[in-house]
Amino acid sequence: MGKHHIYEGGCLCGALRYRATKKPVGVAHCHCRNCQRHTGAAFVTSVGFTGDAFSWTKGQPALYNSSANGQRGFCSHCGSTVSFHWLDIGTDWVHAGTLDHPETVTPELHFMTKTQVSWIKLNDGLPCYPRYVPERKGSTEGDPAYTEIQKELKRNR
Ligand SMILES: [Zn+2]
Ligand SMILES: [Zn+2]
Numbered sequence: 001m002g003k004h005h006i007y008e009g010g011c012l013c014g015a016l017r018y019r020a021t022k023k024p025v026g027v028a029h030c031h032c033r034n035c036q037r038h039t040g041a042a043f044v045t046s047v048g049f050t051g052d053a054f055s056w057t058k059g060q061p062a063l064y065n066s067s068a069n070g071q072r073g074f075c076s077h078c079g080s081t082v083s084f085h086w087l088d089i090g091t092d093w094v095h096a097g098t099l100d101h102p103e104t105v106t107p108e109l110h111f112m113t114k115t116q117v118s119w120i121k122l123n124d125g126l127p128c129y130p131r132y133v134p135e136r137k138g139s140t141e142g143d144p145a146y147t148e149i150q151k152e153l154k155r156n157r
Contacts, residue, residue, distance in 0.1 A: 007047070008057075009099040011080035015059045016073075018083070018094060022053035025091060027105045029126075032112035034066050038074075039081045042117050045096035046084060047105050054092035 007024070010017035026048040035044040061073030061082055073083035084093040096102045110122060111129040122128065 007049070007099060007101075007104065009082075009094060010058065011075035011078050011082050011098065013075060013078035013080070015077045016056065016061055016075045016080070016082055017058035018054065019057050020049040020054045020092075020094075022049060024048055024105055025050055027096070027107045029107055029110040030112055031110060031114075031116040031120075033115050034072075035112075036115070036117075038064075038066065038072050039095065042120050043110075045102075045107055046093040047096050047099065048086075048091045048093040051090040051092055 005021065005023045007020040008018065024047045027045065028048075029043050029045050031043040035046075036042065038044070059075075062076040063071045063073055063085070066072050069086060069088040071085040071087060072081065073085060074081045080098065082094060082098050084095075085091075086093065096105055096107075099105065107124075107126060109127045109129065110116070111132060113122075113128045114130040116122075
């Protein structure tokens, strides 16, 4: 304890910059179709922070509501897909590739692997969940119930 946790990052052009001042509440690879479409990548590594720990230090992202409770943030200048904001839970998630130092976070799991593309071969030993963790009742699209994931992770530790 006593160590300062500062995580900074931003978009490709530098118009968007963010800072988080606490350890992540979760680091997860998501294979859902929305993440694939939003980023153009086969899967996305998201790093979550509580709302009180996260702030934009330069610019503000353009926002797209990809689900009732989720907003995806991107740079309106360079197009970098930077963030996901879980509105009901109040967490702010950034894509690990936008961190200045992506190696400072440690992924914990994969989820939504039911839509994992077949040419991605996982061999990292992390738990894989076909859907959300656990599945979010009533939700048919979009994004994981991150607080539920955290509960699940704590149970498994
Ligand atoms: Zn940009
Ligand atoms: Zn996703």
